Amino acid sequence: MLSGEILQVAFQSIVANKLRSFLTMLGIVIGVGAVITMVALGTGAQRAVEEQIQRLGTDLLSVYAGQSFRRGVASQDRVSLTTDDADALRRDGYALKAVVPELSRNQQVKYGNRNINVNVLATTADYPEVNNYDIEAGSMFTYGDDDSRRRVAVLGYGVPDMLETNGAAMIGQQISIRGIPFEIIGILAEKGAQGFSNPDEQILVPLKTGQFRVFGTDRLRSINVQVLHPDSMNVAMIGIERVLRREHGIQPGAPNDFQIRNRTEFLSTAQETTQTFTFLLAGIAAVSLLVGGIGIMNIMLVSVTERTREIGVRKALGATRSNIMLQFLVEAVTLCMLGGIVGILAGAGGAVALAKLQGWATVVSPQAVVVAFVFSAVIGIFFGLWPARRASLLDPIEALRHE
Amino acid sequence: MTGQPQAVDFRTGDIPTPDVIILTHKLSRDYHLGSEVVRALRDVSLQIRRNEFTAIMGPSGSGKSTLMNLLGCLDTPTGGEYWLNSQKVSELDDDELARIRNKEIGFVFQTFNLLPRATSLHNVELPLIYAGVKAKARHERAVAVMERVGLGDRMQHKPTELSGGQRQRVAIARALVNNPSILLADEPTGNLDSHTSQEIMEVFEGLHEAGQTIVVITHERDIAAHATRQIHLLDGLVEQDFTTEKTA
Numbered sequence: 001m002l003s004g005e006i007l008q009v010a011f012q013s014i015v016a017n018k019l020r021s022f023l024t025m026l027g028i029v030i031g032v033g034a035v036i037t038m039v040a041l042g043t044g045a046q047r048a049v050e051e052q053i054q055r056l057g058t059d060l061l062s063v064y065a066g067q068s069f070r071r072g073v074a075s076q077d078r079v080s081l082t083t084d085d086a087d088a089l090r091r092d093g094y095a096l097k098a099v100v101p102e103l104s105r106n107q108q109v110k111y112g113n114r115n116i117n118v119n120v121l122a123t124t125a126d127y128p129e130v131n132n133y134d135i136e137a138g139s140m141f142t143y144g145d146d147d148s149r150r151r152v153a154v155l156g157y158g159v160p161d162m163l164e165t166n167g168a169a170m171i172g173q174q175i176s177i178r179g180i181p182f183e184i185i186g187i188l189a190e191k192g193a194q195g196f197s198n199p200d201e202q203i204l205v206p207l208k209t210g211q212f213r214v215f216g217t218d219r220l221r222s223i224n225v226q227v228l229h230p231d232s233m234n235v236a237m238i239g240i241e242r243v244l245r246r247e248h249g250i251q252p253g254a255p256n257d258f259q260i261r262n263r264t265e266f267l268s269t270a271q272e273t274t275q276t277f278t279f280l281l282a283g284i285a286a287v288s289l290l291v292g293g294i295g296i297m298n299i300m301l302v303s304v305t306e307r308t309r310e311i312g313v314r315k316a317l318g319a320t321r322s323n324i325m326l327q328f329l330v331e332a333v334t335l336c337m338l339g340g341i342v343g344i345l346a347g348a349g350g351a352v353a354l355a356k357l358q359g360w361a362t363v364v365s366p367q368a369v370v371v372a373f374v375f376s377a378v379i380g381i382f383f384g385l386w387p388a389r390r391a392s393l394l395d396p397i398e399a400l401r402h403e
Numbered sequence: 404m405t406g407q408p409q410a411v412d413f414r415t416g417d418i419p420t421p422d423v424i425i426l427t428h429k430l431s432r433d434y435h436l437g438s439e440v441v442r443a444l445r446d447v448s449l450q451i452r453r454n455e456f457t458a459i460m461g462p463s464g465s466g467k468s469t470l471m472n473l474l475g476c477l478d479t480p481t482g483g484e485y486w487l488n489s490q491k492v493s494e495l496d497d498d499e500l501a502r503i504r505n506k507e508i509g510f511v512f513q514t515f516n517l518l519p520r521a522t523s524l525h526n527v528e529l530p531l532i533y534a535g536v537k538a539k540a541r542h543e544r545a546v547a548v549m550e551r552v553g554l555g556d557r558m559q560h561k562p563t564e565l566s567g568g569q570r571q572r573v574a575i576a577r578a579l580v581n582n583p584s585i586l587l588a589d590e591p592t593g594n595l596d597s598h599t600s601q602e603i604m605e606v607f608e609g610l611h612e613a614g615q616t617i618v619v620i621t622h623e624r625d626i627a628a629h630a631t632r633q634i635h636l637l638d639g640l641v642e643q644d645f646t647t648e649k650t651a
Contacts, residue, residue: 005532012520313516316477317577318505318533320498396477400516 002323010331013303014338021335024299028339028379029346031289032372036347038285039368041354042278044361049274053267055191057132058230059097063089063223063240064259080248080257081220083211088247089223094239095232098130100224103210103217109203110176111163118159119202120177122210128188130226131199138171138186146206149213153182157190158200177203178214233262292339293379300332300387311391312399325392332384333377340376344369408455408632408646413448419486424584424616425451425474430483430493431639432469443469445639446483451585451618451632456611458627459620461636468589470636471620475508475587476500488584505533509578511588515570517562523573524549524558530581548576552606568599575606579615586610588619592626604629 014021065080086101093099103122108115121127125143128135141152153175160167167187174181182205191199211218227236237260244258304311311324319327348369351362413419419426429446444466451457461467472478473485476492479500485493492503504510509530517526524545531541549558552572562570571591578586588607592600608629611617619630627633628647635643 002532002535004538016520309516310518313518314529314533315501316475316504316510316516317530318501318581320501320533322498323501323533397472400477400512 006323006327006330007334009327010334013307013331014335017303020299024295025335025339025342027292027295028289028336028376029292029343031285031292031379032340032343032376033347033350034285034288035282035372035375036344036364036368037350037354037362038281039278040347040351040362040364041360042274042281043363043365043368044351044355045274046271046278047363048361049267049271053264053271055132057130057226058264059227059233060130060262060264061225061227061233061237061240062261063225063244064261065220065222066257066259081223083207083218083220085244085247086220086223088243089225089240092239092243093225093236095228095236096225096239097228098126098226100124100127100130100226101207101220102127102222102224103207103215103219104202104221105215107178107214110179111165111170111173114163114165116159116162118162120205120210120214121202122205122207122215124207127204130224133191133199134189136187136189137168138184140186141204141206146208149209150206151180151182151209151213152185152206153177154186154188154204155184156188156200156202156204158198159203160187162201175203177205180213237262289375289379293336293383296332296336296380297383297387299335300328300384301390303331304328304387304391307391308394308399308402311394312396312402315394315396316400321392324394325388328388328391329381329384332388333380336376336380336384337373340373343376344372347372408450408452408644411450413450415484419450419489421489422453423450423486424453424455424488425449425618426484426486427473428484428486430470430473430480430485432466432473432478433481443639444473444480447636447639447641448483449634449641449644451616453616454611454614456607456617456629456631457619458630458633459618459636460622460624460627460633461642462622464638465636466639467620467622467636469639471587471589471618474585474618475510476503501533505530506581507584509581509583509586511571511574511578511586511591513590513593515562515567515574515594517570517573517577519562522559522561523554523565523569523576526562526573527577527580530577534581545576545580548580549573551579552576566599567595568602571595571599571603572606575603575610579610584616586615586617588617590621591619592621592623600626 063081083101086099089096090099100123104119106117107120109118125141125146128140136157140154145152155170160170170184171186173184175184176182205214225236225240227233240260241256245256248257250256314324348364351364354360355362411420413426413428415428427447427449429448430444431442431446432444434441434443447470459467459470473480480493483493484491487503488507490503492500495503527545527549528541531544546558549555552575554569554572554576557565557569562573565573592603595603604626607617607619619626621627630647632646633643634641
């Protein structure tokens with residue numbers, strides 16, 4: 001019964017002072033809205049980084065040819081990574097699932113009467129699996145194709161576009177790489193640009209075919225290594241280092257002439273950065289919510305003063321201190337929660353607008369919405385408590401005499 | 404003037420007889436103004452019986468407002484005892500006093516003190532809301548008491564849409580709705596013209612005839628004349644206390 005009265009009076013009071021209630025609520029709306037938008041922005045950035053990590057694979061290491069040193073002088077002519085290194089890793093590496101050597105050069109490619117210059121990558125048959133590529137059409141070449149040095153090619157998703165041709169129609173057709181005819185047997189699915197390189201704009205050929213028929217060299221650009229489990233990354237790296245130092249005959253204490261890179265390393269740094277960024281944005285937005293809360297407190301104090309007479313009457317008619325306190329507390333919380341709801345809608349709208357207009361990744365997470373809503377209620381309680389307490393402690397005689 | 408009202412001797416530790424609705428025993432109220440102590444009420448002992456219609460009179464500063472606040476449980480005494488309807492209320496805490504105000508006392512104020520945003524019916528329902536009465540019973544009782552004060556056709560009007568006399572009737576209905584032990588009216592005609600004042604006093608007389616105990620605080624002799632007993636205060640003391648024949 002009493003709760004009905006308390007809610008009714010709270011709404012009456014909010015409606016009776018429409019403009020004032022609206023302006024007070026605006027503080028909360030802006031605060032909550034800002035928090036929602038900022039958190040959505042931060043979450044979106046984080047999500048994008050996570051997706052990128054997933055796309056790269058969390059269990060991949062790359063070994064690159066580095067500088068070799070002879071008597072402390074950097075040398076250019078030494079072959080740092082060869083197919084023999086890849087074989088050694090495959091044979092002696094520890095906790096490795098797959099070793100994928102990559103031998104690549106930009107080559108002149110001709111299809112029909114069209115000419116393009118594109119990256120040709122000679123690699124093994126497990127390249128798509130290790131690097132998370134799907135096959136769009138046709139199939140990948142096999143280890144058998146590799147061993148028999150067959151002239152078959154698998155095109156990246158972007159290549160048919162570069163050749164201004166329909167992809168599916170190219171399967172079974174001839175393409176010439178550096179004047180050597182290849183049969184097109186498959187097309188990879190789209191992966192999307194990653195940083196500086198576009199992995200969709202390349203042509204895959206079997207490693208040995210590339211080594212002996214196209215490039216005439218066994219100098220690898222890199223060896224990609226898939227470890228058995230993301231947790232065994234460090235052991236695997238130590239194993240790779242050991243094997244390659246032995247293969248290259250590097251003296252103890254001499255520096256490596258290769259580099260081992262964990263591909264996700266720089267991305268986890270990026271992830272930490274975006275997380276800090278999210279907290280920072282949310283923190284700044286929370287300040288505006290705090291200011292909104294102070295606005296609520298201010299207006300509730302005004303309301304208590306204005307309604308001193310009413311408080312006196314209610315006390316004379318039998319309202320207890322807690323009745324009066326609850327009355328004003330509910331009013332403050334109602335104001336805040338209404339502001340919170342509008343703020344959530346405005347914030348979500350803002351996030352969507354940013355995504356649409358600026359192309360920024362934003363994610364309005366349900367947790368953020370719930371937290372913002374609960375937080376606005378808490379703001380109402382926190383900033384409503386003192387005015388409500390003041391109201392409840394009013395002396396009824398003084399209150400009834402108040403003009 | 405027909406003589407002194409009968410009062411039983413009362414000592415600390417006694418319990419008043421059930422027909423005594425209000426009993427004060429050496430009731431006093433001191434105010435501290437800086438280092439000065441103002442003794443607004445000095446050891447006032449009173450007994451008001453069921454169905455008495457009492458007027459408390461006195462010039463300003465005589466202590467009648469202080470007495471009214473104490474009788475209405477809006478204030479607590481600094482000394483003495485106050486018994487209301489066989490309950491010793493002079494030592495109750497704030498929440499218990501709120502309950503006593505709700506159940507035992509019906510207030511009528513000079514300035515009506517109705518809630519401006521609520522309908523007259525809702526104003527009348529307020530004490531029942533704080534008493535925890537359910538909506539249906541509340542509505543029925545409020546309607547009944549509104550009809551009793553002759554406002555059955557004004558229930559959905561807001562106070563601003565009513566005349567002064569009608570507003571005071573709403574206030575009387577609100578005071579009566581919880582069947583209080585006493586109706587406590589503080590200058591109930593102070594904001595009304597003489598004709599309306601007469602009407603309101605007739606309402607009080609009607610209630611008195613129906614058995615209601617009424618205490619009216621006033622400084623107007625012709626208002627006090629409606630009462631069956633007059634208590635005159637001066638400087639915080641009872642100066643005169645006598646019963647009267649009702650003027651016809």
